[in-house]
Amino acid sequence: MSFYTALTGLNGSQADIAATSNNIANVGTTGFKRSRAEFGDIFATSPLQNSSSSIGSGSILKGVKQQFTQGNIAASLNALDLAISGQGFFALKPSLTSSQVVYTRNGSFNVDNNRNVVDSTGQFLLTYPVNEDGSVTSKTINEAVPLQLPVTSGEPKATSTIDLAVNLPADAPVVTDHPKFEAGYSFNLNDPDSFTNSTSLTIFDDLGNPTIATVYFIKTQNAGAEDPTNKYDTRLVIDGTVIDPDLVAAVNDNGDQLFVDRFGRETTVEGIPDDNYFSEGKGSALYRKDELNEVIPSQPSRLTGSQSSFDFGEEGNKLIEVTNDPMRFKSTREAGNADSAVFWGKDFLLVNVDDGDVPVSIDLKPGFYNAAQLATEVQRSINDAYGDDTKLQVRSNVDDKLNIDFYTLNTGDGTLKGLTSAVEVDLLQKSYVSDQIGVDTTGSSPDFTREQFLAHAQVRIIDALNAYEKTNPNMLGAGNSKFTRGAAGQMASIYEKTEVTSFKYASQTADGAGGTQVDRHMVYSYYNKNPDLEVYQNKQTVSTGAEIKYDASNNVLTVPFPSGTDMSKYSSGEIVRLVGDFASQDAVLNGRKLTVLEVNSTVGAESIKINTTGEGFPDSAFTLTQAGTVTETTNFSEAYILSDTATDVEAFFEGADLAPTGAVDSYNNKKIVLRETSSNKHSYNHGDSDLNSVAINTAGSLAATTKYMVTSLGTTDWGTAAGGSGYTPSEGSVFTSGGSGPTTLAGTGRITEVFDASIADTGGLAMADLGELTVGNGTLFAGATLQHRDSTASDTGASAAGLPKKTVGKEYIISAAGTSLDASLAVGSKYELTWSGTKFQMNGKDLPLDAKVIPAGQKLEIVTAGTGTVNALAANPATGIAANYPLKTSITVNLGLNSASALTLLDASGNVVPLDAQVIKVTEVFSNFQSEGLSYRGVSDGALKKSLDSLGLDSADYANDTVWVDEKNPPIKISYDAVNQKFEFGVNHTAVGPGTDSNFRAFKISGASDADGTNNLGIPAADAAAQVAISSTAITSGEPYVADGAEMQINAKRFGAVVKYNSDTKTFTFASGTTGEAIRGDKALGVDVDQSASNIQVGRYSLSTADGSVVNSTFDTSTRYMGIGDSGLMGVGASKNDVSFTAGRGLASDPAQAIGASATEPLSEIFALSASGGGNVFNVSVNGISGIIEVPGGNYVGSTLAEQLQTRINQISDQDTGAVVGGVTVQYKSDTNNFVFTTGTTGDLSTIKVKGAAKLGLDDVPLGVGAIPEITNLVQATNAAGVPLFVNAAGEVVETPPDNLVDDFYPLYVDEGELTFDKTGSIISPTNRVHYEQQSEGFSIALDVDYSQSTQLSQPFSVNNLDQDGFTSGRLDGLDIDATGLLRANYTNGENKPLGKIVMANFNNQNGLKQVGNATFVETASSGTATFGEAGAEGFGSIQSGSLERSNVDITEELVNLITAQRNFQASSKAIETSTQLTQAIIQIRS
Secondary structure, three states: OHHHHHHHHHHHHHHHHHHHHHHHHOOOOOOOOOEEEEEEEEOOOOOOOOHHHOOOOEEEEEEEEEOOOOOOEEEOOOOOEEEEEOOOEEEEEOOOOOOOOEEEOOOEOEEOOOOEEEOOOOOEEEEEOEOOOOOEOOOOOOOOEEOEOOOEEOOOEOOOEEEEEEEOOOOOOOHHHOHHHOOOOOOOOOOHHHOOEEEEEEEEOOOOOEEEEEEEEEEEEOOOOOOOOEEEEEEEEEOOEEEOEOOEEOEOOOOOEOEEOOOOOEEOHHHOOOOOOOOOOOEEEOEEHHHOOOEEEOEEEEEEOOOOOOOOOOOOOOOEEEEOOHHHHHHOHHHOOOOOOEEEOOOOEEEEEOOOOOOEEEOOOOEEEOHHHHHHHHHHHHHHHOOOOEOEEOOOOOOOEEEEEEEEEOOOOOOEEEOOOOEEEEOOOOOHHHHHHOOOOOOOOOEEOHHHHHHHHHHHHHHHHHHHHHHOOOOOOOOOOEEEEEEOOOOOOOOOOOEEEEEEEEEEOOOOOOEEEEEEEEEEEOHHHOOEEEEEEEEEEOOOOOEEEEEOOOOEEEEEOOOOOOHHHOOOOOEEEEEEOOOOOHHHHOOEEEEEEEEEOOOOOOEEEEEOOOOOOOOOOEEEEEOOOOOOOOEEOOEEEEEEEOOOEEEEEOOOOOOOOOOOOOOOOOOEEEEEOHHHOEOOOHHHOOOOOEEHHHHOEOOOOOEEEEEEOOOOOHHHOOOOOOOOOOOOOEEEEOOOEOOEOOOOOEEEEOEEEEEOOOOEEOHHHHOOEEOOOHHHHOOOOOOOOOOOOOOOOOOOOOOOHHHOOOEEEEEEOOOOOOOOOOOOOEEEEEEOOOOEEEOOEEOOOOOEEEEOOOEEEEEEOOOOOOOOEOOEOOOOOOOOOOOOEEEEOEEEEEOOOOEEEEOOOOOEOOOOOEEEEOOOOEEEEEEOOHHHOOOOOOOOOOHHHHHOOOOOOOEEEEEOOOOOOOOEEEEEEOOOOEEEEEEOHHHHOOOOOOOOOEEEEEEOOOOOOOOOOOOOOOOOOOOEEOOOOOEEEOOOOOOOOOEOOOOOOOOOOEEEEEOOOOEEEEEEEEEOOOEOOOOOOOOOOOEOOOOEEEEOOEEOOOOOOEEEOOOOOOOOOOOOOEEOOOOEEOOOOOOEEEOOEOOOOEEEEEEOOOOOOOOOOOEEEOOHHHOOEEEEEEOOEEEEEEOOOEEEOHHHHHHHHHHHHOOOEOOOOOOEOOOOEEEEEOOOOEEEEEEEEEOOOOEEEEEOOHHHOOOOOOOEEOEOOEEEOOOOOEOOOOOEOEEOOOOOEEOOOOOOEOOOOEEEEEOOOEEEEOOOOEEEEOOOOEEEEEEEOOEEEEEEEEOOOOEOOOOOOEEEEEEEOOEOOEEEEEEEEOOOOEEEEEEOOOOEEEEEEEOEEEOOOHHHOEEEEOOEEEOOOOOOOOEEEOOOOOOOOEEEEOEEEOOOOOHHHHHHHHHHHHHHHHHHHHHHHHHHHHHHHHHHHHO
16 A cells, blocks of 8 residues: 555656646747646545544645746847737637637747738737727627738828927017018028928828928917917928918817807807808908907996096095085085085986986095095995985884883882883974975875984984973983073075174073173184184284284294283194184185294284194285275284183084984084083073072172062071061062161072063163163264274274174164154164164164164063053053063063053063063073174175174074083984894983983883884884993894885996096096996897996086085986086096097896705795794895894795895995995795895906805805806907908908808808917917918819927927828838737838737636647636737736747746655655565565
């Protein structure tokens, strides 16, 4: 047994040695794959045998397996030596008729006698059939064919196509710019300066005869800002002849002819939307594709005004002021002030955008603007005027009441307690605002703009708070916060002169007990034609006969004062005001504020010097001389220096500061308001003052039998006073000294003298008490001209008792007829006093010198009503009016004659005051107004005007009142929150908050409790209104509201107009908010319906130079300026001849759209919108203007919610700039269940962003941005002389327009022979072939040149590809085999033909292949069926031509294996030998 076992080992070693020997023998065989012997052991056993004691029976050869690893690849010089790099086998046929396929990696092929490619055994290489481009036509093994190499190729062919790809150097200079071509460029093939580069090639004619063709490249253009392309012209020269290219049609990638519309947008004929369009048989303007490279955005219409009449400076930073205050109109440029920097903002421009039916006249906001800011404000105003705003309607019994409640702290339980009754503000009561704007508040539901409503409501709040204090004294804690407010009458027109009005101010103690009257002086300044008011304490007259001198060299103005003037009132650096009746330099001096430079206190030389540096004084010195009679232009008769601005009284124009923040309109009521300042607040009403009372400790002995009223008890012991008789007074009681009362007093009480209401009775009013004056010596004025009013009774020649001249123009009551009173004048009647030039007059009748008058308008206060006994009036003796007057009744003094022809006292209604009524004199807080009459110097006799009347300060118009609300800083101020679209109410905590007399801790604003509807202003009902703690920042808000009044712009809406300023040209440009020109539907790509043209017209109405009102509101929209007025500031108007207009161009710009996602529930069905969690709040930003939209909670469907959102979005405005949103549409799309928000504005600056509830699909809405369509500037081709070129119906380029031209869409061509590159060096045109053709005797050419692969890079000139398709008959000259196995044959005529693609095969089990010799295998069942494919495809390696794969035998490894096998063989032999010896020994033993 051991012998057999050893014998199997010997056999195995022999087999191993054989395999190794075979490997070693084939180490040089191409494509050979080494083999390896594999063995298995023999182990015999039976089921009954113990395996642990079994011994194996040797080994057995299991098989010899090939090792298909990659062999080394070696290069060769034979193109048919092929190596496979990677997986796969070549497929071979043993014979041309055999159906068997064998496989090898031995790529050593050659050509047999029949030109077949075979291996060394003559087996044929199989290839796939291919097309001319080398693509495989069939990949099945049955279609594979043995490869055969054709010796020759084709018949001669004339060149018809040249593929020429060159790189032209980017840095090459422009040839046509060479100095030698300054007079004109000409090409010369022998002149290298006339071209940039050239290349030549051989082409063939029909017989295969070669000729040389040369292409010359001539750089003609570098890329620039206007045309960002580089251009080269070409010349094709054949046999010295330049061949001109034919017209080249521009085509798309499919080779279809391209057409362009008027905007250069390309299409094919199939894409032209006009069904009636055809180009066959028609000519066209010639447009070349490479010349249509100027892409521009579509343009809006633009109007540029002439140069602005105001010099804004080089950078446009100088400021102008815009005012809408009617008091300031005379200072504006529109009033005729050529040098003024103030402009009238009302009816500022007349604008029509995009051909609206009616233009809009815009108003600007008051303020200061540089040029750019002015442009922005004009832009805002235009878009506001065209916007979606509606007026706010105040509905009767719904919105007409506001309730203001204040809350104090209950000290007991810490709760808050409101007023007994809230302050009610009736919004349907008129105010001076409603009067100004012409709104009838008595109507059921008047409409206001928002700013009008804010101004009106503020005035009504102020009036209501003042009225509440009067009817509910100290309920608002205002008992000690009262002050007197004197309101003048409304000025009929702007007073155009500077005036000084002196008056008496009753300066009293806080409780009204005593005080003094002081002089105050109000200046109405008209300096710079800009009315201004200020009250001063001091008025100093300039010296009589003195000179006011201006030293231009030192910028000093000297003003002299009379000797003895108290100069301590002045100091260096003090601001004073100079006023006077200057005949010259009035515009420079009168009414202006000046700074004191130096004070001269030397007696007899008192003066002040004024610093005039930077004050705009003239360049030349001047001197003004004071004279009593003004006869010289340098004279003045009166001049004053006003100093020390009053701290107790101030003056302003009513409503001048009322306008809400950012408002356009001014609510200046043209009324002068005098009022006490906050430092002089008090507890008494102005009519209750005790100014005429005296302190008893200073009264001394009282006049006997004189009546007095006790105004203050003080600490006086009335009963023990000397001369007393047990009198026990009370405040307000009346006593007669020496009678019921004392004759002397002591203590701290106060009394005031009482008069009987009768006149001339004992104890009654004396005429002196009423300020009676005698007309006096009229001869003072004889032969003189009254030049002013400020002369006093001490004037030369005047009677000490005579009337001073300043009384002229005031009303007086005749108290005594004198000797010869004209019959038309009646004692007791009131008349205006005038001056005839020689005499005082009333009603044009001279007054006797001994006639007497008392000033009209004096006031008395009735302190005792009397019995009611009256005098019968002489004019109507049958009428005796009995009247019991309540105490503290104030009456204005009027006189009448009784039946006995004696004067009697009347009230303002003509009622006779009872004779035994008792009165005291009333001194008003502001009284005795006296004008200096500066404005009437030089007015002719009998034609004097009344300054006081002009200022509204005459007694009939002027009225004092006691108020507590500071109208400039009221306790409650209404405003508008533009972001949240709510009205807000702020509180002035310094007026009514903690720590004040009121000590209110909270406040609340609510609507009327009895309203019969929901408040349209968003003001909540009392039970829903918030109670807000009073602090410096306390604000309470209403609910968001929707204005539902009249629409402010009922004509076509326009949005997005733009205004810009150009600092270089100093002009303003106005642009429509849309782009595009008029286009009929389907006459341009993308235009389905008619498109309207963008348009803009700008002008101005003609305005009155008196008050700025429109004097001619006609307009003509057929003109560019429409109105007949001008705006020199903006450079537009009827007289502006250099206004330029550029029509809109291109396509209409697109709006921005914000498209929400699909809602999470169907919104076409009713759904609930809840305020919980902010589900009803939407954040919206349109063109950068943001707002928070709060929609009332409730049930909606998608369409109704869209309506609510749209209305509220279009109410958004910018809190700071006032810019408005308008034209936004909101749509609910039921098919997609989402919302779409679209702006009214268009273009790339138009944006919209929306954020809302996720369930509405609005939690992540992308920003919407508008767009401006781009268009190409369509430029018609021209010849060298600039003549436009056309293409006729035959396709020929002509200069004369063909008779039948296409419209709207034009065939597109490329420039013949010109190469155009972009900035990156890529070719733009031509991308198709350029055709050259010339037929002449002895010469015929027709070929296409393809330049499409050419480049222009920063590299030297090179030819990257140069092929032509012409050839003679060619012979095989070589083979090219690429990595994919594609074989191409090269022929001497230049042809390169694909012959086939080598078949590749692979197997799932290569080791299952059967080797049949010559490194060739056949498939077996074990290897599986062959998979066929191409080299380089998945699962197949690539083919390397000119290479062979060597054997994969490693000779070193094989030698080692051989040694190992030999040792194994020796060991097995030794085992046999040993086994034999053992066997013999055993035999011997047995034998």
